[in-house]
Amino acid sequence: MTKLVDISGLNIRFTGERTVYAVNDLSLSLGDGEVLGLLGESGSGKSVTLRALMRLLPKKRTQITGKVNVMGRDVLAMNDEELSSFRGQTVSMIFQEPALALDPVYTIGAQIAESVVRHEGKSQAEGRARALEMLEVVRIPSAKRRLDAYPHEMSGGMRQRAMIALALACRPKILLADEPTTALDATVQIQILLLLRELQREFGMSVIFVTHDIGVAIEICDRVAVMYAGQIVEQGTLRDIVRSPVHPYARGLLASTIHGAKRGQRLETIPGTPPSLAEKPNSCSFAPRCKLVEPRCLEQLPPNVEVGPGRAARCVLAEPVAALSGT
Numbered sequence: 001m002t003k004l005v006d007i008s009g010l011n012i013r014f015t016g017e018r019t020v021y022a023v024n025d026l027s028l029s030l031g032d033g034e035v036l037g038l039l040g041e042s043g044s045g046k047s048v049t050l051r052a053l054m055r056l057l058p059k060k061r062t063q064i065t066g067k068v069n070v071m072g073r074d075v076l077a078m079n080d081e082e083l084s085s086f087r088g089q090t091v092s093m094i095f096q097e098p099a100l101a102l103d104p105v106y107t108i109g110a111q112i113a114e115s116v117v118r119h120e121g122k123s124q125a126e127g128r129a130r131a132l133e134m135l136e137v138v139r140i141p142s143a144k145r146r147l148d149a150y151p152h153e154m155s156g157g158m159r160q161r162a163m164i165a166l167a168l169a170c171r172p173k174i175l176l177a178d179e180p181t182t183a184l185d186a187t188v189q190i191q192i193l194l195l196l197r198e199l200q201r202e203f204g205m206s207v208i209f210v211t212h213d214i215g216v217a218i219e220i221c222d223r224v225a226v227m228y229a230g231q232i233v234e235q236g237t238l239r240d241i242v243r244s245p246v247h248p249y250a251r252g253l254l255a256s257t258i259h260g261a262k263r264g265q266r267l268e269t270i271p272g273t274p275p276s277l278a279e280k281p282n283s284c285s286f287a288p289r290c291k292l293v294e295p296r297c298l299e300q301l302p303p304n305v306e307v308g309p310g311r312a313a314r315c316v317l318a319e320p321v322a323a324l325s326g327t
Helices: 046-055 080-089 108-120 124-137 156-169 187-203 214-220 237-242 247-253 321-325
Strands: 003-014 018-031 037-041 062-070 093-094 174-178 208-211 223-228 232-238 304-308 311-314
Touching: 003 046, 003 208, 018 046, 018 208, 018 232, 037 046, 037 214, 046 093, 046 108, 046 208, 046 214, 062 321, 080 093, 080 108, 080 223, 093 156, 108 124, 124 156, 156 187, 174 214, 187 208, 187 214, 208 214, 214 237, 223 237, 223 247, 232 247, 304 321
Parallel strands: 037 208, 037 223, 093 174, 174 208
Antiparallel strands: 003 018, 003 062, 223 232, 232 311, 304 311
């Protein structure tokens, strides 16, 4: 499978009043037409990783090292002009709260049209026509009338549909979705998920979908990378991760959700709290909360072990694929 996104050894550190090691030695890839889920609790580095892909992190307070290649281009080496073209045409992003992402003083139609005019050099009339087309694509009722609506005049679900229309207006090859359904009620949430999956197939896009909800990942993702304390601790196909998680954190995360749980069954909890990110980890970050912790877990960083085809786990207890096959 062709890699559209190839991230290797990514480290992100925020400086200022205090230092935060937000992402540490992260490597992942995204294939053509694939939907990859970044799964983990708040503060695990999921959203920061997406923003690094778009170069949206504050320059003065952010130190980034590693390799971030998108469709063969080095994102970290792009100048402002290249970034302007890259955002919207190659990669676009849907944010968690559209009320904050959409400009409150411009109509929905004007915002979509402006994006098309800027990125594709179209006329205002052509931009407005594209805006109407996109509002119809995302199934906003009375699309022509909604062109002249302001964000505050729309419901949360309609605003999120408008945000999707804006993100897809220039037909990007890659879509980044940062928990786009978190602020929506359950009924609207499933509608948005089904819409995104349908549009992903129709437009032939690759998608990175950030979520803390395994149920959401099951609805839309092909492959999953589980993040904890700025690191990917396990990644593989959705089927493999859900059916047989290897890393203790991935197991705990799945056991603590209602998805697949039997009626009346008590859900498990993960004891303790996530670690401070004030220092770069030099041992397993999950060890203080892990039921299977061993002395060696506290001595060094766990290796990233290949436990199957296209599957890896960062744990000293993970069995390498060669050992599993008996070779």
